[in-house]
Amino acid sequence: MENNNRQVRESLKGINIYLVGMMGAGKTSVGKLLAQQLGYGFVDTDNVIEKAAGKSINDIFASEGEDSFRQMESKVLQEMSAFTRLAIATGGGIILRLENWGYLQYGLVVWLDAPVELLVARLQNDTTRPLLKNADLATELENRFHQRQPLYAQADLQISISQEQTPEQIAKQIIEAIPTVLRKRPQSNNGH
Template sequence: MGVGKTTIGRLLAKELGYGFVDTDNVIAQATGKSINQLFTEEGETAFRKLESDVLSQVCAFTKLTISTGGGIVLRLENWGYLHHGLIVWLDAPVELIYNRLAEDSTRPLLQDADPKGKLRSLLEQRTPLYSQADLHIIEREGETPEDLAKRILEAIPSVLKTQVSH
């Protein structure tokens, strides 16, 4: 959460000449509600169902970069959809994310008495799930979104199946 999926996904799409979709944005547009409102008014379970519905539809397209919500990994069903493409785990130290999101109130799960502790526990719970991604990119201090998009693009060939020449 807050690691830069939306920001960097958009840049990657541009570099690749692909379309771009952000599942949180699609959900907000389709429902006319913010992510905060959805969590408060409908609950996290209803949000997760919407998130799977959106992913199940957008994963069918080619030449598309999809930025997801940080909790997309939680439902087993989503992994079938994610594996239509190449999955990148964008990772950053909790301290960095916490500082970035300190003034940001748009993440409902961080409206907590101890947001840093919450970030830590979410990351701990989800690490085994994020580890299922094809590519793991760890952000370095001071790296810009452009730097990260470039690094992801450079790393992608390393996880593509090597072609067998005859």
């Protein structure tokens, strides 16, 4: 396994891995494992935003609004894309801004595609998500998923997630798929 991870790491040539997908898909859990197994650093864009702003995502949404948050998110993504050898867990809406794709395209974009029912089960007691406040959770997630699905589908790699899968299994599935995905990519996208 370690030998395979080293080969995958070498085939990546230092490009970042960006995890995209809906809130609750497991981007942070899987991203930490990917970073560990590939010898990469790990960054969660939401955590960076909270540290930079000195307040929670909920507080940013409440005091400054979603547009302000999305601007911060784009700035963090821009800064992270200047680095190499990172596994980056992004916010669920990062794919909504065209400018963000300008940064994402220089890395390997992995869509963690979790069914809405699984997201509902994972998020039903989560009070930290500002976009889910005062909403029927299933309806809200369904609407957001359908709005974002065509954008997520632009990822280099789609990993369909089931209830039974552990983050370890998902990370392993991504690592095993990376060499095939890299072979199919135009060479101009393999790094800056």
